[in-house]
Amino acid sequence: MPTSITSVLREVSRRYNVPLEELRFHAQALRSLRLIDYGEAPHFKGVELTELGIFITNLTMEDEPILAGDLVQTKTGVKPLGQLLKDIRRKVLQMVAEAGSGHLGASMSILDILAILYFMKMQHDPTNPGWTERDRLILSKGHAAPALYAVLSEAGYFPEEELTSLRELDSRLHGHPGTITPGVDVATGSLGQGLSVAVGMALAAKMDEASHRIYVILGDGELNEGQVWEAAMTAAHYGLDNIVAIVDRNQYQLTGTTEQVKAVEPVSEKWRAFGWNVMNVSGHDVYAVLDALEVCEHAKGSPHVIVAKTTKGKGVSFMEGNRFSRSVPNASQLKQALEELERD
Amino acid sequence: MKLKSPVEYFGRALVERGATDPDLVVLDADVSASTKTEFFKEAYPDRFIEVGISEQDLVGVASGLAVSGKTPVAAAFATFIVGRAWEQLLNTVARQNLNVKIVGTHSGLSPSADGGSHQSIADIAAVRVMPRFSVVVPADAPSTGCLTGEMIDRRGPVYLRLSRGATPTVYPDDVELSIGRAETITEGGDVTVIAAGNMVHVALQAAESLREEKVEAKVVDMHTVKPLDQSAVIESAKETGAVVTVEEHSVLGGLGGAVSEILSENYPTPLRRIGVMDRFGMSSRNYQRLLERYGLTPEAVAEAAKKVLKVKKK
Numbered sequence: 211m212p213t214s215i216t217s218v219l220r221e222v223s224r225r226y227n228v229p230l231e232e233l234r235f236h237a238q239a240l241r242s243l244r245l246i247d248y249g250e251a252p253h254f255k256g257v258e259l260t261e262l263g264i265f266i267t268n269l270t271m272e273d274e275p276i277l278a279g280d281l282v283q284t285k286t287g288v289k290p291l292g293q294l295l296k297d298i299r300r301k302v303l304q305m306v307a308e309a310g311s312g313h314l315g316a317s318m319s320i321l322d323i324l325a326i327l328y329f330m331k332m333q334h335d336p337t338n339p340g341w342t343e344r345d346r347l348i349l350s351k352g353h354a355a356p357a358l359y360a361v362l363s364e365a366g367y368f369p370e371e372e373l374t375s376l377r378e379l380d381s382r383l384h385g386h387p388g389t390i391t392p393g394v395d396v397a398t399g400s401l402g403q404g405l406s407v408a409v410g411m412a413l414a415a416k417m418d419e420a421s422h423r424i425y426v427i428l429g430d431g432e433l434n435e436g437q438v439w440e441a442a443m444t445a446a447h448y449g450l451d452n453i454v455a456i457v458d459r460n461q462y463q464l465t466g467t468t469e470q471v472k473a474v475e476p477v478s479e480k481w482r483a484f485g486w487n488v489m490n491v492s493g494h495d496v497y498a499v500l501d502a503l504e505v506c507e508h509a510k511g512s513p514h515v516i517v518a519k520t521t522k523g524k525g526v527s528f529m530e531g532n533r534f535s536r537s538v539p540n541a542s543q544l545k546q547a548l549e550e551l552e553r554d
Numbered sequence: 555m556k557l558k559s560p561v562e563y564f565g566r567a568l569v570e571r572g573a574t575d576p577d578l579v580v581l582d583a584d585v586s587a588s589t590k591t592e593f594f595k596e597a598y599p600d601r602f603i604e605v606g607i608s609e610q611d612l613v614g615v616a617s618g619l620a621v622s623g624k625t626p627v628a629a630a631f632a633t634f635i636v637g638r639a640w641e642q643l644l645n646t647v648a649r650q651n652l653n654v655k656i657v658g659t660h661s662g663l664s665p666s667a668d669g670g671s672h673q674s675i676a677d678i679a680a681v682r683v684m685p686r687f688s689v690v691v692p693a694d695a696p697s698t699g700c701l702t703g704e705m706i707d708r709r710g711p712v713y714l715r716l717s718r719g720a721t722p723t724v725y726p727d728d729v730e731l732s733i734g735r736a737e738t739i740t741e742g743g744d745v746t747v748i749a750a751g752n753m754v755h756v757a758l759q760a761a762e763s764l765r766e767e768k769v770e771a772k773v774v775d776m777h778t779v780k781p782l783d784q785s786a787v788i789e790s791a792k793e794t795g796a797v798v799t800v801e802e803h804s805v806l807g808g809l810g811g812a813v814s815e816i817l818s819e820n821y822p823t824p825l826r827r828i829g830v831m832d833r834f835g836m837s838s839r840n841y842q843r844l845l846e847r848y849g850l851t852p853e854a855v856a857e858a859a860k861k862v863l864k865v866k867k868k
Contacts, residue, residue, distance in 0.1 A: 388649075388650075389650055395621060396617075396618075396621055396646075396650070397645075397646070397649055397650045399645070400641060400642075400645040400646070402610075403610075403614050403617075403642055403645065403646050405614070406610070406611045406613070406614020406615050406617070406618065406642075407614050407615070407617045407618040407621065407646065408618060409611070409614070409615045409618055410614065410615040410616060410617055410618020410619040410620070410621070410622065410626070411618040411619070411621055411622050412618070413603060413615065413618070413619060414579075414618065414619050414621075414622030414623070414624050415622065417579075417600065417601070417624075418622075436610070437608075437610040437611055437614065437642075440606075440608035440610060440611035441611050441614060441615075443606065443608075443611075444605055444606065444608070444611055444615060447606075448603075
């Protein structure tokens with residue numbers, strides 16, 4: 211049974227002959243039609259199809275979506291999304307292997323979401339990184355820098371050849387994101403600070419009556435940091451609905467599972483208690499992520515957090531889990547990983 | 555001697571600047587009644603952000619505002635805004651060279667009754683070690699007003715260190731000082747006393763008593779500890795051949811440390827440091843008595859001047 215807004219939108223698009231892209235911006239209208247429900251301020255909940263919504267989608271839905279076939283725009287032209295994600299994974303593997311160090315597992319878990327944001331959601335212009343109306347992104351879990359760099363390069367912020375200079379002297383691609391890299395607005399690396407910076411950027415946007423959004427990506431281990439919760443209180447206090455935080459819930463931190471090191475659960479309840487609009491999605495389900503991002507654009511009055519359940523090391527079977535949290539693949543492991551990516 | 559409040563001059567300078575600078579945003583950590591950012595809050599409520607008792611978040615939010623083109627001024631007690639948020643200042647503010655202004659009030663031993671937990675004896679050293687940060691320690695209320703404006707005009711991170719309460723004035727209300735340029739207040743050829751903050755007034759009193767003993771002391775207000783006015787330090791050392799530094803801060807890493815570094819490499823000169831001797835503060839209902847207990851008095855400065863004169867090269 212289809213349960214995503216996108217499925218509903220596609221059905222409405224087909225029936226009423228309205229372009230899908232136009233409909234994407236009208237989740238609120240769908241709620242008015244009682245096809246979906248996401249609660250009322252300040253008690254937003256995760257988006258759900260209503261009974262009517264389920265009824266309508268059941269009438270005519272076929273088996274979709276076909277993720278891998280959907281086309282996205284990259285600097286080299288349009289590409290199927292599945293191919294794009296594979297390409298980015300391959301680059302991340304190669305650059306970390308070349309650098310000899312880097313956080314592979316944490317890069318792979320957030321990679322899909324970063325790609326979705328940069329290629330399917332955010333308003334931004336790689337030819338004009340300083341465009342004032344752009345959406346902003348802060349990679350607060352800065353150790354996932356390789357994934358960000360691969361995405362930024364693919365989007366056209368800097369040449370692909372630069373990727374293999376990761377962590378090298380005089381490279382623009384430092385071990386953790388710095389503003390020396392085109393497309394990076396905020397330097398990170400020290401965990402726990404990105405959400406506060408996002409709050410400042412969101413307050414500035416409100417003062418300027420600007421409509422862009424601030425996306426901030428946090429690690430689940432990063433939630434150990436007290437400053438995150440200071441910032442969570444501030445964001446809710448000021449009703450900063452232009453902030454979308456995404457928690458990469460890959461379930462591991464450096465020395466073990468999050469629950470072994472310092473239990474973070476219940477994550478969603480914590481954010482809810484702090485006054486946030488909380489949504490839970492699978493972080494590798496493109497349409498689930500897109501749907502959640504869509505709700506964030508329409509639900510007003512409180513900041514949003516998407517708790518995205520992800521797999522550390524996602525995409526390469528023998529890297530999944532915590533094995534490549536700190537270690538780097540050797541030549542034969544790299545070969546094996548690249549082969550596996552090509553096969554899938 | 556007329557007493558005036560540096561924080562009130564700071565608060566009023568913010569209001570004045572707020573009228574012409576729409577990008578000026580002021581933040582506080584639930585101490586606006588003490589830091590006097592409440593003046594700005596009253597005048598421009600839309601550009602005042604109360605972050606609550608969370609200095610790390612305070613610095614982070616200020617950083618986000620700076621990234622977005624605002625000029626944020628974040629104020630709280632010196633020991634908390636610098637100490638609690640030190641790594642945020644280093645990694646987020648300084649490393650990105652953000653246009654964030656940090657104001658630490660209740661510095662030194664000035665919150666005397668509150669005791670060692672609230673006094674700030676390490677903040678100058680802690681900020682001075684960060685690349686790109688300027689450190690400004692005004693001598694009195696009028697120069698605080700002037701240097702607040704200078705701070706806002708200066709691009710990049712600045713730390714402004716202020717005292718609690720009303721303090722003796724050294725300058726008239728229309729004083730004009732520039733960040734990075736030391737101010738010689740009294741000329742003298744025998745010894746140079748380089749002071750910052752409340753200790754400038756103490757140094758001037760010491761110079762008066764030295765004069766009675768036929769010792770002519772040059773008194774320099776080193777209101778900017780970083781970037782240090784190196785030529786003023788070196789030239790004064792050449793002129794007088796003996797130097798005393800005075801600060802309401804640890805003798806380690808602050809003004810005394812900065813002056814020693816410059817002189818030992820460029821013009822080795824007999825020098826003595828007056829300050830808090832590598833120990834914590836304590837409670838005292840009377841601020842003046844606390845300063846006396848820690849040897850931050852005109853007598854101590856004069857004594858140090860005489861000691862350094864004894865080893866001065868003839």
